[in-house]
Amino acid sequence: MNPASTDTANGADHGFSAQVNRMFDTAAVHTDHPEGVLHQIRACDNIVRFEFPVKLDDGSIEVIRAYRAEHSHHKKPTKGGIRYALNVNVDEVMALASLMSYKCAIVDVPFGGAKGGVCIDARNYSVHELERITRRYTFELIRKNFIGAGVDVPAPDYGTGPREMAWIMDTYNQMTDDDLNGLACVTGKPVGQGGVRGRTEATGRGVYYGIREACAFKKDMKALGLDTGTAGKSVVVQGIGNVGYHAARILQDEGDATIVGIAEIEGAIYDPSGLDIHDVVAHREETGSILDFPGATNLEDSSDALELECDILVPAALEGVITHENAPNVKAKIIAEAANGPVTTQADTILTEKGALVIPDVYLNAGGVTVSYFEWLRNLSHVRHGRMSRRFEERNAERILRAVDELTDQNFDEKLMEDLVERVGFGASEEDLVNSGLEDTMAFAYEEIRSEREKYGVDMRTAAFVSAINKIAKSYADMGIFP
Numbered sequence: 044m045n046p047a048s049t050d051t052a053n054g055a056d057h058g059f060s061a062q063v064n065r066m067f068d069t070a071a072v073h074t075d076h077p078e079g080v081l082h083q084i085r086a087c088d089n090i091v092r093f094e095f096p097v098k099l100d101d102g103s104i105e106v107i108r109a110y111r112a113e114h115s116h117h118k119k120p121t122k123g124g125i126r127y128a129l130n131v132n133v134d135e136v137m138a139l140a141s142l143m144s145y146k147c148a149i150v151d152v153p154f155g156g157a158k159g160g161v162c163i164d165a166r167n168y169s170v171h172e173l174e175r176i177t178r179r180y181t182f183e184l185i186r187k188n189f190i191g192a193g194v195d196v197p198a199p200d201y202g203t204g205p206r207e208m209a210w211i212m213d214t215y216n217q218m219t220d221d222d223l224n225g226l227a228c229v230t231g232k233p234v235g236q237g238g239v240r241g242r243t244e245a246t247g248r249g250v251y252y253g254i255r256e257a258c259a260f261k262k263d264m265k266a267l268g269l270d271t272g273t274a275g276k277s278v279v280v281q282g283i284g285n286v287g288y289h290a291a292r293i294l295q296d297e298g299d300a301t302i303v304g305i306a307e308i309e310g311a312i313y314d315p316s317g318l319d320i321h322d323v324v325a326h327r328e329e330t331g332s333i334l335d336f337p338g339a340t341n342l343e344d345s346s347d348a349l350e351l352e353c354d355i356l357v358p359a360a361l362e363g364v365i366t367h368e369n370a371p372n373v374k375a376k377i378i379a380e381a382a383n384g385p386v387t388t389q390a391d392t393i394l395t396e397k398g399a400l401v402i403p404d405v406y407l408n409a410g411g412v413t414v415s416y417f418e419w420l421r422n423l424s425h426v427r428h429g430r431m432s433r434r435f436e437e438r439n440a441e442r443i444l445r446a447v448d449e450l451t452d453q454n455f456d457e458k459l460m461e462d463l464v465e466r467v468g469f470g471a472s473e474e475d476l477v478n479s480g481l482e483d484t485m486a487f488a489y490e491e492i493r494s495e496r497e498k499y500g501v502d503m504r505t506a507a508f509v510s511a512i513n514k515i516a517k518s519y520a521d522m523g524i525f526p
């Protein structure tokens with residue numbers, strides 16, 4: 044069962060969608076949009092549930108259940124990942140699709156929200172079986188008009204990655220006549236198949252930028268009893284898949300933070316003197332487990348890691364892991380929601396009352412969709428981006444230096460030219476461009492949410508929802524309601 048739906052103290056219904064809607068309602072109080080518009084923003088526009096047969100390697104046939112929800116068509120296409128997990132259900136995809144709509148609005152990415160899910164544990168299938176499942180799922184989406192560059196554009200999520208996105212793209216291109224825009228029917232593809240450099244790590248990198256922004260504010264850090272900056276802060280990460288691994292790696296390598304705890308499906312490890320994320324991943328590859336990492340203490344119950352002593356807790360696995368039961372024991376001062384919905388609404392209240400800073404998912408993991416937007420734009424425009432040659436960079440630098448020379452008394456020389464090439468970053472790689480676009484986006488959105496928080500005296504999540512609601516409501520105000 045979806046753990047988020049089990050947080051039912053006081054007999055209340057706390058399904059994942061109900062929780063997201065409650066967050067929405069809490070924020071809507073601080074806006075003045077007509078009730079009907081608020082209702083339309085909250086509603087899930089379109090959803091399909093289907094089942095299809097797949098032939099397994101041993102010749103047997105398994106029937107697989109799958110979903111795709113398009114939450115909001117106020118902007119098209121809709122956009123959102125595809126999750127492969129056993130506990131996928133209609134409530135979960137609707138909740139995740141709605142979070143995508145709000146997320147896109149927060150970072151000003153002009154998409155509506157969507158989400159897909161296939162009820163499988165990907166670890167139980169061979170690569171050939173996964174390919175057949177992915178292709179058949181895509182075929183069903185095509186038949187139901189739930190995929191296309193201007194319609195609905197999937198991306199990776201829990202249990203899927205660039206490999207699955209390439210299969211989706213290929214199936215779409217084999218089955219449709221959309222020759223011009225076929226590449227843009229899905230994002231998160233391998234770089235050789237129309238993907239952009241930096242997309243794989245984009246969500247984790249965005250998580251780092253978001254945490255860095257939060258840690259930069261003196262007043263907020265003082266209230267938490269912490270110094271500003273990420274350097275030296277102790278971090279516990281739950282889940283070192285795509286999002287968690289890259290977030291941990293960049294927090295360690297670029298943010299100089301110390302990873303003291305790591306939780307995975309097989310258990311957790313703790314070392315207050317620091318765990319090198321690269322070494323832990325190498326150890327897991329070699330032994331099949333993060334447990335028994337040299338110098339670290341094993342925690343047999345993986346969820347105990349959520350209660351470890353640390354400055355920053357990064358839940359990066361699934362929803363509903365911090366509930367009213369364990370929230371009182373969470374010691375972290377900053378809870379950085381890398382996963383979608385890791386903190387239930389009841390737990391959120393407990394953490395906020397304890398004075399912790401919760402950086403909400405709806406902002407913090409928006410790096411993936413931000414860079415997906417760059418990929419989609421690149422696919423539609425059919426532009427190539429590669430690093431410019433060193434000679435080209437030097438010629439550019441030379442031209443600029445000669446111009447500077449003419450305007451000032453400075454003498455043009457080789458050393459100055461080299462400095463300029465390095466500093467200005469001529470011929471910046473695609474990855475540099477992607478990362479700086481992502482960095483700006485995350486910093487700008489944080490500032491926006493923080494100012495809503497100050498304005499209304501609310502927490503960061505409510506402020507993020509206020510920002511999303513206002514932007515989507517403006518869309519409806521501008522375009523009107525059809526017919």
Ligand SMILES: NC(=O)c1ccc[n+]([C@@H]2O[C@H](COP(=O)([O-])OP(=O)(O)OC[C@H]3O[C@@H](n4cnc5c(N)ncnc54)[C@H](O)[C@@H]3O)[C@@H](O)[C@H]2O)c1
Pocket residue numbers: 124199200201202203246281282283284285286287306307308345346359360361362381382383384408409411412
């Ligand atoms: N991939 C993206 O670009 C993206 C974008 C936005 C949000 N997200 C969200 O981030 C979360 C993780 O997604 P991902 O793409 O990294 O998935 P992933 O499949 O790459 O990694 C998830 C990891 O969590 C681990 N895990 C599962 N249950 C666990 C548990 N109980 N304790 C500890 N570890 C556990 C898995 O073993 C796996 O290594 C999801 O909530 C997803 O919706 C992902």
